[in-house]
Amino acid sequence: MPGENLTRIEAQERRAVVSPSTSSGTGMSYEVTLDLTRGPEIFGSRTVVRFTGTEGADTFIDLIARDIREITLNGRSIDPAAAYSDSRIALTGLERDNELVIDADCLYTNTGEGLHRFVDPVDGEVYLYSQFEVPDSRRMYAVFEQPDLKATFQFTVTAPAAWAVVSNSPTPEPTLRQAQGPDGEATATWTFEPTPRISSYITALVAGPYESTFSELTSASGRVIPLGVYARKSLWQHLDADYVFEKTRQGFAYYEEKFNFPYPFAKYDQLFVPEFNAGAMENAGAVTFTETYVFRSKVTDAVKERRVVTILHELAHMWFGDLVTMKWWNDLWLNESFAEWASTIATAEATEWTEAWTTFNAMEKTWAYRQDQLPSTHPVVAEIRDLDDVQVNFDGITYAKGGSVLKQLAAWVGIEKFFAGVAAYFDKHQWGNTEVGDLLVELEKTSGRELGSWAKLWLETSGVNTLTPVIEEDADGTITRFAIAQTAAADYPTIRPHRLGVGFYSLENGTLTRVHKVELDVDGELTEVPELAGIARPDLVLLNDEDLAYAKIRLDERSLGTAIAHLRDISDPLARSLVWGAAWDQTRDAEASATDYVDLVLLNIGSETESTTVRTTLAQLQLAANSYVAPEKRTATRERVADGLWALAGQAEPGSDSQLQFVTAFATAASSATQWEQVRRLRDGESVLEGLEIDTDLSWQLLISLAAGGFATAAHIEDALAQDNTSKGGELAAQAKAALPNVEAKLAAWDSLVERSDQPNTIVRSTALGFTHPAGVELLEEFVTPYFEMLLPIWKERSYQIAQYLITGLYPAPLANAALRDATLAWLDANTDAPAALRRLVKENLAGVERAIAVQERDAA
Helix, strand or coil: CCCCCCEHHHHHHHHHHEECCCCCCCCCEEEEEEECCCCCCEEEEEEEEEEEECCCCCEEEECCCCEEEEEEECCEECCHHHHEECCEEEECCCCCEEEEEEEEEEECECCCCEEEEEECCCCCCEEEEEECCCCCHHHCCCECCCCCCCEEEEEEEEEECCCEEEECCCCCCCEEEEEECCCCCEEEEEECCCCCCECHHHCCEEEECCEEEEEEEECCCCCEEEEEEEECHHHHHHCCHHHHHHHHHHHHHHHHHHHCCCCCCCCEEEEEECCCCCCEECCCCEEEEEHHHCCCCCCCHHHHHHHHHHHHHHHHHCCECCCEEECCHHHCHHHHHHHHHHHHHHHHHHCCCCCHHHHHHHHHHHHHHHHHCCCCCCCCCCCCCEHHHHHCCCCCHHHHHHHHHHHHHHHHHCHHHHHHHHHHHHHHHCCCEECHHHHHHHHHHHHCCCCHHHHHHHCCCCCCCEEEEEEEECCCCEEEEEEEEEECCCCCCCCCCEEEEEEEEEEECCEEEEEEEEEEEECCCEEECHHHCCCECCCEEEEEECCCCCCEECCCHHHHHHHHHHHHHECCHHHHHHHHHHHHHHHHCCCCCHHHHHHHHHHHHHHCCCHHHHHHHHHHHHHHHHHHCCHHHHHHHHHHHHHHHHHHHHHCCCCCHHHHHHHHHHHHHCCCHHHHHHHHHHHHCCCCCCCCCCCHHHHHHHHHHHHHHCCCCHHHHHHHHHHCCCHHHHHHHHHHHHHCCCHHHHHHHHHHHHHCCCCCHHHHHHHHHHHCCHHHHHHHHHHHHHHHHHHHHHHHHCCHHHHHHHHHHCCCHHHCCHHHHHHHHHHHHHCCCCCHHHHHHHHHHHHHHHHHHHHHHHHHC
16 A cells, blocks of 8 residues: 555656646646634645546545545545545546545644644744645645646635735735634635746745744846745744845845846745754745744854855755756755755855855765765665655755765866856756756756766765875985875775865974865876875875865875874864864774874864864764774763863853853763763853853753753753743753653653654654763663664654654664664564665664774774
8 A cells, every 4th residue: 555655656657647737728726725723633625726637547636634525526526435545535537627626624733744733832822834845735735746747826824813824925915704713813814826837845834923024135137026034923032034134135146146047936935933844945935944043042153154054055946946846856956956055155155154165064075975875875866766765865965965066067067157057957947847867968068068977977876985195205205106096885886087186284383284286187996196296295185175076085194193183273174174074084984093083173173263163073073982982991081072172161262152062062971970060060150161151052951961960850950941931942851851861761751752642843853862862871771672663663653754753863872882783683684574764764773883883993903
């Protein structure tokens, strides 16, 4: 039975029967009428679909509903009990021109999928938002749920009159109704104009008593584009809407110039919504964002910059993904890789965040390299057999590797020719659906290069190459031979061409400065670089200087020693990021000691200026201390790391970004009574760091640390929640309770997630984070067997997003030992027929443990 899945073959078969065009030439259309006044569980959904079909053929339409009252096809009534099963409504005997009417009751969710309903604990107000990618518009209305059946969508919404109601088209003036809602409040109806031809997954509805502010800009076409920013009432005071508008205007100007195509929609609203699973979603003209980007407490520059990149990422999607959309999900990269690349170059060139490519290297590429070494790695253009496949493919390949590859392609063909090809692609395929070849054709025309071979090597194969310098020198240190060796993983043996720089850095007056650089093409297993012969060997040799290539790089022994002692002395932030990354890759690949990596970080991170580099490196430091050092060193290393972080916090500039990051990392790393006492003193105000404010969110982070160490109780957590009875406070309280280091607390957390299914998505995520806190690692032993017992039932009974949170979040990864590895292998061996997407998640968990064991063995050597 299909359940809620849909295969690519089924989608192709349906596309052959159902056309997005009608015989009159008007195109497929939806009229969706929603009634949001029917209480806290259900809403009314009535859909009228007009489409062209193959006469006499049969097909189906998608819907996930509690009840269906009416199905009428071309005036013919269909029995819902006979036609509706497994999220599908069977349609038989199509005519050429068809009108389908479906009237149903659909369910609100608390999982961040479909139409999500949230009650604000601060004031009891109700807020709704939709989230449809990949297959969840069918949770709000009946729809042909596949991206290549584009249509116009006309929404009519009845809701409390005091609400704001936002969709893809501009919000109309509502019509007040005489009838009252269930609580006696006045209601109104909003009748939106139809959208342009778009895919269903980018339709949207956001409704509730949202606060808002408005502005406008003039598009390159001369049209005035209304702009809106929305957030909940209880968060509104913390939202810097003027800054959001400023970044939006900068993005509009940049993209309209570079894409040579004006913004395609009627307006542009940006809505910060509660309990959101992702960073944002590119609904056409109505982008939703996580409330993480509404700053109620001090945040790091890394988070501030990430918000800007996200704003520009979603704006880029208005062209990449919304105007022009992939035919099927195997070309998801045409959306995400391009938005990733475009938002980074726009951030670097159009905003104050000029070091965005350094951030890209530190964050996105780290993500990509990790993902590309998992057993689940896949080509950028992935093989997507069904919806389950695509759900697990929103990953570091689709986003970050694809973005990295596009950066390299743009450098190879020339940035102006690259943008010209992109502009031609938008112009040719506007409002249509495409595949990878459609883009390559336009880039070949503008660049004059043949790209088929490039695409085969970079888009259709998996794995990341490793580049290593081969250096020979004479007695006085002059290089006699320089070459670059390229290797590939045994399972993914593709050797690829790379355009890259080689930088020579020497220590001069206390600074590691680049003294020589060459740029060249590397191809094959060994590339000789004769122009570097005859030059004095520098203190540090940096392959892929300026980060053009997508490849792991190795530091030779001398360069690694220089890095450990002097990484902080490299003046260029991108070069530093590359060295940080190279040192981490060598550690993860068990080619360098985890203990040495800890030394490298503690000695050099205090001088790092780039916030995202600090953020990424501190996370890697914690993983090294908790899972990568040899087990017999772990306790001492964790204490040394926490002590080192506390010292760095004291040395940091008062009030600085680094000070905040070091304090937060110290709280997470604390592992001794002395350290937890310091955390307590800091939180209680008995210990003061100049310039550091213990604001609401930092106070919670310190309390979570104390809870994990057993130096705070459930009563302390309840007291904190009483003072911060907000949705964010509830999430952090759930994390703190789950971190308590006793069996009762762990069992309570486990039961709240596994035995019950009523917790909202963000509470699930936060509870799992506390449950696996490394301070309570020994307690996780008892949950290894229950973990594997719950996998199949959870996958069957929960929505995809919740199942993923539980399968990845409750995996006892901090154990990082052979027993966990063996138990994971045993489950995989015993469940070869489990759903492929579930097995993929478990295999990824296993890969992390296997890597940790290998690195531990190297560290013990």
